[in-house]
Amino acid sequence: MTFSICVRERYLDEHGDEQTRFGVAVTTRLAGVGTLCPFASENGAVATQSVVNVELGRKGIAYLDDGLAVEDALEALLNADEERSQRQLHGVDADGEFAFSGEDCKPWYGDIVGENYTVAGNLLTGESVIEATAQTYEDSAPSLDPADDVDRPLAERLIDALAAGHSEGGDKREELPVHSAALLVRSTEDPAMDPYYNDLRVDATEAPIVDLQATFEQAERSFEMALERYEEVYEDDSTTGE
16 A cells, blocks of 8 residues: 655764664555654664554664664564564664565565665555655665765655655555655754654645645745754754744
């Protein structure tokens, strides 16, 4: 019912220290996908889908936060899951990638493991959906050198990746008009203000990517206005700015 992408990127912060950001983005032809599928922390990103088991996402991130490698964490959860054959589960941590698609997922289904990212989908119009998602992300990603960062926020580039998959047909259930989409970005960096556009959801719409992009643009504008007005206050940590 879904396709999604999880990514890892290394970059240098304003002090020249190496940091890592993780992102996950997902869309489907049902409402409220952001409550079910995407999970992220400063230690990784995970997506659970097909016949969704939310605990795979919650526990997956908890295991990464405890220091388990993504492959070990997600395999352990799948091995304890009696409905493993109906699950899709994928993600990244600081050092690795993992993707699983059970043999009882609904076609078309499949996954891609790339350098620093994973993509998976089920009930899609075809393999080109996840291929386009992966390629669009690859084209926008920074190099492996943390000093060679990109100008556009990861959140925006994740939306572009979803848009590419959506344009290839996306979820094949055309009889279902309601869509949703969501993204999460987390980082090892601890800025005074976390950008408002790093946690976005469109819960029920007929134009998920267009609406998620519009939401991103408004959130980015709001963040820039808040920085301009409250930056000194945030640096003093004397208010939440809400």
